[in-house]
Amino acid sequence: GGPRPLPGQEVSVKVLGALEDGGLVERDPRLIFVPGHGDVVQALELGVPTMQPGEVSFFLAAFPYAYGRPGSREPDVPPEAPLLFEVTLLEVRDGPDPQPLPPAVRLRLGSQRRERGNYHFARADFAAALRSYRLSLRALDGPTTAPPGPEEEEELREQRVKCLNNCAAAELKLGRAEEALAACEAALRISPDNGRALLRRGQVGLVSPHTNPLTSARPSSYPPLLSPQLLAEQGRDAEAALVLRRALELDPANKVIHTELSRLAKRQSPPCNT
Secondary structure, three states: OOOOOOOOOEEEEEEEEEOOOOOEEEEEEEEEEOOOOOOOOHHHHHHHHHOOOOOEEEEEEOHHHOOOOOOEOOOOEOOOOOEEEEEEEEEEEOOOOOOOEOHHHHHHHHHHHHHHHHHHHHOOOHHHHHHHHHHHHHHHHOOEOOOOOHHHHHHHHHHHHHHHHHHHHHHHHOOOHHHHHHHHHHHHHHOOOOHHHHHHHHHHHHHOOOOOHHHOOOOOOOOOOOOOOOOOOOOHHHHHHHHHHHHHHHOOOOHHHHHHHHHHHHHHOOOOOO
16 A cells, blocks of 8 residues: 655556567566656556555556557567556655665666667657666666676676767757767767767767857756867867777778768868869
């Protein structure tokens, strides 16, 4: 018993999700989320706030309230598939202060939220994807009940870099070049030779050649950059080319990098006079 979750509170639930034929596609002994943040499927977003701690509920979700018309690869859900969820509400906590969690739980929570962001990104809901990626970073950076071991520390680092790269991609799709570049720089501070971050950073220089971050009113959601400006307005193309060539050294077979360098070369070429 106890009160139902209030807006802004964090919940922990045990979830089982099955297809109509009984095939189990989702099993999570402790799924943690804040209802309303877009972090889980709509069936859970809408259903869990009606529950009390300790209660077990069954939600039969039509596909718009599960994984949508396309379905999902992770978990493996066919297109337009309804799902039956068995949900146990384990705990309700006040937010937004993060709770100390074991490193393994932080890793699982971060991965879950990043995958949810990928789900939104694949459906071109870039604002929702960005929200999930930021929630993933918050989970990865939260307090732990014990120091992570060497392998856990490495995995936390790798997941942070993945999330920051995904944030940069979503920011680019939303037309926010300054924020995209900030996410790239944050990823490169963790992993200086990360090819994807270098590629994104070069792409930002290509899509926003006249952006001056010092005049932008939007505060960055990422750690501050090492340089006083994101990229100098003068010479941005040259820096973009430098970054992309460095990325190419790390991944010579990457076709996207070759394409971006070709675009840059064409833009730098003077127009032919006829």
